[in-house]
Amino acid sequence: MTIDTNHILIVAVVAGILHALAPDHWFPFVTIGKTQGWNSKRLFWITFLAGIGHLLSSVVIALFGMWLGMTVQQVGIFEGVRANITSFLLIGFGLFYLIWGLKYAMWKLLAHSVQNFSLSRWILFLLLVFGPCEPLIPFIFASVVEGWKSVMVISFAFSIATLVTMIVSVYAVYFGFSLVKIRISERFSHVIAGVTIMLAGIVVRILGI
Numbered sequence: 001m002t003i004d005t006n007h008i009l010i011v012a013v014v015a016g017i018l019h020a021l022a023p024d025h026w027f028p029f030v031t032i033g034k035t036q037g038w039n040s041k042r043l044f045w046i047t048f049l050a051g052i053g054h055l056l057s058s059v060v061i062a063l064f065g066m067w068l069g070m071t072v073q074q075v076g077i078f079e080g081v082r083a084n085i086t087s088f089l090l091i092g093f094g095l096f097y098l099i100w101g102l103k104y105a106m107w108k109l110l111a112h113s114v115q116n117f118s119l120s121r122w123i124l125f126l127l128l129v130f131g132p133c134e135p136l137i138p139f140i141f142a143s144v145v146e147g148w149k150s151v152m153v154i155s156f157a158f159s160i161a162t163l164v165t166m167i168v169s170v171y172a173v174y175f176g177f178s179l180v181k182i183r184i185s186e187r188f189s190h191v192i193a194g195v196t197i198m199l200a201g202i203v204v205r206i207l208g209i
Helices: 003-020 027-036 040-067 072-107 109-116 120-130 137-144 148-179 186-207
Strands: none
Touching: 003 137, 003 148, 027 040, 027 072, 027 120, 027 148, 027 186, 040 072, 040 120, 040 137, 040 148, 072 120, 072 137, 072 186, 137 148
C-alpha cells in the first residue's frame, strides 16, 4: 500500500471507533437486552449481525453511487436523508416500546407480552441496517483512486473498528449495569427501556451523529 493509503487507513480506524460510540450504535441493545434478559451469547450475535448489516448497507450504497457516476457529496446527501429518517424511527420505536411497557406494567402480562414482543430484536436490526454509516462513504471514495484492493482494506479496517467498538461498548454498559446495586421493578423495566431509547434517538437527532 502507498503512504496515502496508510494515512487513510489510520484515519478510517479512528473514525470507525468514534462513529460507533454514538448512542444509537449500542444503547438500544443494552436496554432491550436488559429488559428481555438476553444472555451474553445472544447479546453478542444480535449486536454483531446488526453491525454487519449497518456497514454493508453503506458499502453497497457507495459502490452503487460510484457505478451511477455520483460524487461523494451526492451520495452524502442521500445518506443524510437516511440519517434523519433513522433518528425519527429510533424515537418512534422508543415511544412504541414505552407504550407497550405501560401496557405490560398495568396488566402484568409477563409471559404473553415477552413472547409476543421478541420481534424487538429484529426491529433493532432493521433500524441499524437502514441507518447510514455516513463516515465510511468518503473513505471508500478516497481509497478507490488507489485501486479496489485499497477499497477493500480501508472498508475492512473501518468495519472491524466499528464492530469491535460497538461490541465492547454494549458489553461494558450491559455488565456495568449489573454491578450497580439499583433495584428497578421488573414491572416498569420496559417503560424505562422505552424512555431511554427515545432519549438516544433524540440525542442522535439533535447532535446529528
